[in-house]
Amino acid sequence: MKYPGKAFLMRFKLLAILLCLMATLCADNSYAQLVKTKRTNADELLEMAQLHYNNRNYYKAIQVSKQGLQKRPDYVDLHFLLGRAYVQVNQFDSARLEFQYVLHEVPRYREAYLAAMNMELKIGRNQEALCYADDGLYFFPNDREFMLKKLAILETLKYYRYSDNYAQRLVNKYPEDTVLLRYYTSYEIEHAAMYMKQGNMARARYEYEKILELSPGNKEALEAITNIEIRSGNYENSLAFVNRALISNPNDYEMLLRKVGLLEELKRYPEAIELSQKMMSLFPGDAKIRTINNELRMAAGRYYMGTDPYIQFQSVLERNPSNRDALNYVISLSFQRGLYDESLNWTNRALRYYPNDRDLINRKIDNLTKLERYGAAAELAERRWKQSPTADNQETFLELKTLAGRQYLQSMDMDSALLTFQKVLEVNPSYPMAMNYSINILAGQK
Numbered sequence: 001m002k003y004p005g006k007a008f009l010m011r012f013k014l015l016a017i018l019l020c021l022m023a024t025l026c027a028d029n030s031y032a033q034l035v036k037t038k039r040t041n042a043d044e045l046l047e048m049a050q051l052h053y054n055n056r057n058y059y060k061a062i063q064v065s066k067q068g069l070q071k072r073p074d075y076v077d078l079h080f081l082l083g084r085a086y087v088q089v090n091q092f093d094s095a096r097l098e099f100q101y102v103l104h105e106v107p108r109y110r111e112a113y114l115a116a117m118n119m120e121l122k123i124g125r126n127q128e129a130l131c132y133a134d135d136g137l138y139f140f141p142n143d144r145e146f147m148l149k150k151l152a153i154l155e156t157l158k159y160y161r162y163s164d165n166y167a168q169r170l171v172n173k174y175p176e177d178t179v180l181l182r183y184y185t186s187y188e189i190e191h192a193a194m195y196m197k198q199g200n201m202a203r204a205r206y207e208y209e210k211i212l213e214l215s216p217g218n219k220e221a222l223e224a225i226t227n228i229e230i231r232s233g234n235y236e237n238s239l240a241f242v243n244r245a246l247i248s249n250p251n252d253y254e255m256l257l258r259k260v261g262l263l264e265e266l267k268r269y270p271e272a273i274e275l276s277q278k279m280m281s282l283f284p285g286d287a288k289i290r291t292i293n294n295e296l297r298m299a300a301g302r303y304y305m306g307t308d309p310y311i312q313f314q315s316v317l318e319r320n321p322s323n324r325d326a327l328n329y330v331i332s333l334s335f336q337r338g339l340y341d342e343s344l345n346w347t348n349r350a351l352r353y354y355p356n357d358r359d360l361i362n363r364k365i366d367n368l369t370k371l372e373r374y375g376a377a378a379e380l381a382e383r384r385w386k387q388s389p390t391a392d393n394q395e396t397f398l399e400l401k402t403l404a405g406r407q408y409l410q411s412m413d414m415d416s417a418l419l420t421f422q423k424v425l426e427v428n429p430s431y432p433m434a435m436n437y438s439i440n441i442l443a444g445q446k
Helices: 006-054 059-072 076-088 092-105 110-122 126-139 144-156 160-173 177-199 201-214 218-233 235-248 252-267 270-280 287-307 309-320 324-336 341-352 358-370 374-385 391-410 414-426 432-445
Strands: none
Touching: 006 059, 006 076, 006 341, 076 092, 076 110, 092 110, 110 126, 110 160, 126 144, 144 160, 144 177, 160 177, 177 201, 177 218, 201 218, 218 235, 218 252, 218 374, 235 252, 235 287, 252 270, 252 287, 270 287, 287 309, 309 324, 324 341, 324 358, 341 358, 358 374, 358 391, 391 414, 414 432
């Protein structure tokens, strides 16, 4: 029997190796094709499950998701969708397992943290929701949605001290974030209102002041803090806050009305009446403002009848006509109010009791001057100058005497005018006004 040669055996071995390699490649290609088919089917099933979820057919979404996971058990997107569908049918334990799987496999799966947080909040497991919020912020430290979720959870847990501090840190860290500022403002207003209901006015005021630090024109906070001050009887502080609100909106009806009321409470009737008149111009058809204006005038009349010092000092003089302090007050008050005739009458009455009083004589000269009774004023001024011959007293006398001469000129009484000016020139021959008037009179007589 003849055996094959070495060359044949070598060719046979090479052929066998080649056949093995081809078989291996074919097997690999078949496996790869199988995996590809499974992946494609899983993706298609995810799309189908998502479509069912969007159409609120949650049980069908669960069924299709499970079919997809049979083809591809490690598909985290399918696990996540399955968890969301479980939440919608209140199968929370199953949903929790799916979310936990997703976060274990992909710790930076952002939507899973949010879904898990919302689920735990929905079923009242607030502490677990807080844990998900903290875990999410570990991977996404600047995520606004996570930060606001955490703040809401802290508030739900009634961790008010922590929530206040956290909210303040967020605002300080992101002062330009308008969404965050709006949320913070709403958050603080809710807290302040809660403290108001509890009767904790000091804490409510503190919360509203924090709002006004960030948003000075916040109308809700300004109105609330104004009410707090009114309840506490701090009308001046309340008025300050109202004025602050009117800076940004000077014609705000409610704030103007509130300011009128505060001015009335403070007995600042002239300002209240003036402001009500301004409102009548701004809102001409408003009958309420006209009524308020009339009521303010009546209240002012009653108030000043009882509190006006001028009236009070007059009542003192009715009982004690020579009371020097009361006389001084009524003379000064009537003079300040432009009641020069009354002031002169009170001065004359005082001089009957104190005839040589220099201060009373000075007051009488001032009253006569205001009443343009220059002749009588000049006679008193001359008497004062002779009693106290100072340069100022002389100058006052010469001025008043010259003014008296001008009055004669205006009434065309030239003789009396010339005699008056001559009297001035006897005291001061170079007094220019008297000299000029005298020359003009004499020239006119020629």
